[in-house]
Amino acid sequence: MSRAGVGAGAGIGTGVGVGKPERIARILEQEIRSGRLAHGDQLQSESALVRRFAVSRSTVRKSLGHLAERGLITTSVGIGSFVTFDGRIVADEAGWTKALRKAGANALTRTLRLEIVEDGDLATRLGLEAREFVALDRARTDAGDGHAISIERSRIPMMPEIENLPMRGLRDGSLHSTLREAGLVPDHGEEWIDVVALEAEDAEAMACPPGTMFLRMRRVIRTADDRVMEHITSLLNPTHFALHRNF
Incomplete structure (x- = not known):
């Protein structure tokens, strides 16, 4: 516009x-x-x-x-931006895990955290009254040599459909499938991408030196009725990931 x-x-x-x-x-x-x-x-x-x-x-x-x-x-x-992995578009409509696999990633996924947390600052930024979220943190490394691929930190606003998620776990290891099973279907959202230096905690999880530069992708995903469904912060190894733009 x-x-x-x-x-x-x-x-x-x-x-x-x-x-x-x-x-x-x-x-x-x-x-x-x-x-x-x-x-x-x-x-x-x-x-x-x-x-x-x-x-x-x-x-x-x-x-x-x-x-x-x-x-x-x-x-x-016709303007569009796409995240790529080794030059291949990561089409994540079916979830990040499947998208990376289709893009050629040989990734090993570790769950770092799956629990209920309070985050007042995030709730305020998203315009939510409730402060509770289901927090899912996952790290992905190359299954061959173990080098870092990504960290994803998902925050799903607490709602009846997913309140037992930390106890039940993910369906088939997929957050995308788990949320769809609960009737939560992504419809639209916003995305920001910048570059950051890994802090000590993230660097340790990815076996990288602190200060290593990674792409940071932040997303807010909403349902068709504009309800916040998920907030995701992903740290992506720029050796593999890039932003591709059509114009």
């Missing part, structure tokens, strides 16, 4: 005879024409607009369509 909304929590009013998509479009149009949104600014994500206006994703998309028709925003089609 070429323009972006700012602020949050705006109401959409009750305009008589005007549908929600049009009311939202008018609010965003007013922000654009008033100068609150500068030319070239990037629009808030669909997820952010869903939360801001408390409407469905389809409603937001209709609103954006109205703005595009009026020439107030532009969209870029």
Whole structure:
């Protein structure tokens, strides 16, 4: 998008005879024409607009369509970013373990932690009232020579569907399968990638010197009703992993 909304929590009013998509479009149009949104600014994500206006994703998309028709925003089609392992795209729709295997990784997976934890800071960042999460930390190393591949730290907000997960364990060793069995299906999300130096704890788990540079990928995955399903922080060995972008 070429323009972006700012602020949050705006109401959409009750305009008589005007549908929600049009009311939202008018609010965003007013922000654009008033100068609150500068030319070239990037629009808030669909997820952010869903939360801001408390409407469905389809409603937001209709609103954006109205703005595009009026020439107030532009969209870029076909842009996508993909994580690769040794040059092969990691298609993780069926879970990270299967995705790495299909990409050619010969990985040995160790579970470092599977328990219930409290994390007030994370709850605040995700906009959650409850502070409890199921924490699953896993390290992956090469099954041949043992060199580091990745560490993944998953945090699943506590909910009735998964409250017994630490006692039951993962279905077939797969978090993806376990969550689907509980009726939790990923629909959309956000992702950030940067570079960090391994801290002592992570370096020990990966048998690397502290300070070794790894890619860090952070993800927030949501269900179709925009409920936070999982927060993941992955540390990826740049010897294997890269970010591939189409534009």
